[in-house]
Amino acid sequence: MKQLVIISGKGGTGKTTIAGSFSYLARDATVADCDVEAPNLHMLMETEDILREDFIGARVAEIDSKKCTRCGLCQEACRFDAIQDFNVNGLACEGCGTCSAVCPEGAVTMKDELTGWNYVSLGEGGRVFSHARLEIGAEGSGKLVTRVRKKALEYDRKDELVIIDGSPGIGCAVIASITGCDAALLVTEPTCSGLEDLKRALSVCDHFGIRAFVCINKYDLNEGMAEEIQNYCLQKGYKMAGRVPYDEKVLEALKAKKPVVLYSGSPAAGAIRKMYKMITGLLEEDGHVNSDS
């Protein structure tokens, strides 16, 4: 079993386009969309839900107005400014329970909070697709990501490859997406922001000991910058997975809700296929090394 996560420090670099294509190419792989705040991968896959679960990802304080004497102790103790005028602001509450601990009247209780939904769907040939949706503004996105990955492994049938579409950034959702993965593919673009964010995403991979590959998407939009990114990777010892050219077919595929690798003659599709072969090849090699040792 290998887990490959596709991430990008910066959003909109084409992470899901590549994840969608990889998913198409690895027909037997289980797929997990861990971008729970703005999931998109389902749009590129025809699937049928077989499981829908409520996700209790947090708890929130509740004040019983009948018991409350308005002493204000809870308000004073709350570090998150979540209690105002003896009402709890659910969006600010972190669920720590301090208010409940300090209330002399037992008027504050902690209630479980629904923070999202997770789904397992089956696609073509019975391939497993695990995904989720975080309630707007909710806490616990990292925890929901963990649930999505857990469900993916639970329903996985082939025990070969799990492809994970990660979330942007470097915070807890990303940490939850990449931990325990065998490799991370970082998708970037040839812009100053692209490089800057790539550096931060790479250091997260290093921090958690994940092997990182770099892909420069739309590299020909600024070849000088692409070169700079490539040099940076070379210098720091990160392996380049490939360069994908700018290609109008990508947008066309997106509009048709299809993975771009379906378009023959598309230069981007060719590059993505090549990259896929290289990465899965390397992951397989790893597997042999492990089983020998």
Added chain:
Amino acid sequence: MKICITSSGKEMGSAVDLRFGRCKYFCIYDTESRETKVLENAGAYSQGGAGIAAAQQVVDEGVEVLITGNLGPNAMRVLKAAGVKAYRTEETDVARAVMMYEAGQLQPIESPVSAHHGMQNKRGDK
């Protein structure tokens, strides 16, 4: 002596869960009474700090030997402080892991993997 094995099921024939903090069950095998007790890992669904909560649970059960796949640094700190010895196993089932331990075939876990290796995440994951 009590041996704890992280497990994906409730039987001695269940596969060892190689994650520690977010493993499903703890199988606790008593070498004297030859009895097994199965506990759900309270840390599995915790709001972060899963390794710490799981280690606390194992320590509270009076376990002396832990068999698992990988340990994060936080869990390791708790186990070390409590004097619990941890051993690493490859994919196998619970009963065989115990046999291998008794035959002296398992290596002690000396250094932790990076935190979150078993895919738990850090804080209350916001």
Added chain:
Amino acid sequence: MLISVLSGKGGTGKTTVAVNLAVLLKNACYVDCDVEEPNGHIFLNPVYSKSERVEVMVPAIVKEKCSGCGECVRFCYFNALALVKGKVLLFPEVCHGCGGCIHVCTQNAVTEDKKDIGRIDTGVGGGLECIRGVLEIGEPVGVPIIKKMKAGLREDRTNILDCPPGSSCTVVGAIQGSSYAVLVTEPTNFGLHDLEIAVRLVKKLGIPAGVVINRSGEGDERIEEYCNTEGIPVLGRIPFARGIAEVYSEGGLLAEDARYSKYFEEIAHRLEEVLSREAACYYKR
């Protein structure tokens, strides 16, 4: 005044809109709240004159006083404490700094220490004040940085908040208290889908909003139709042009590029219009 620039989806041009608006609007201050990946400085090139650390509180156990009762360990929702052989072990990186352990301790054995999670840089660039928050690698939660940054803003300025992508609590932390939200999207399926998420978010928080369509062209109608049904104005459009992508990739300011400045001037103008209308509504209430 706070104006949030956000998008459910990343990479739609949020930072592009935010920095260029900040340059065009009068008396503006650019605030980069995308603490996980702050990027605005690439375009504004500020010289940071001040850097301030952001700290959160974590508990410290006074060993002499601790009775090893485990009350604090059982209380901690985040598992930041453990009890082994009558001693409390502390895991600051898991701690949320709620301070609850101090309250539940029966021996007064819990005090607090500070923990560094990132920094706030302040400086001047592109002719305006620029502030950015930077989260340390490996630290999962940037909300305290955002809160601190917002607390230090001047009310008499038009503060443009460049928000993080997504819809989680970090974004809520950034946009809360805003007078207006500018939602940046693109005319694709992904763009529309994520715009819907952003709209739900601002509606939940009761913040009035307008939309900017980036990479505008084919597919705009669907976004416009959606905005119509939601009663949200389209503030402007930025066309899909290779030249724009090039200026962006070099870290240039489009508002200062003769070819493209008009698009941003239009957005700024429309924004000022809707803001004065919102303000009028506000005073009527």
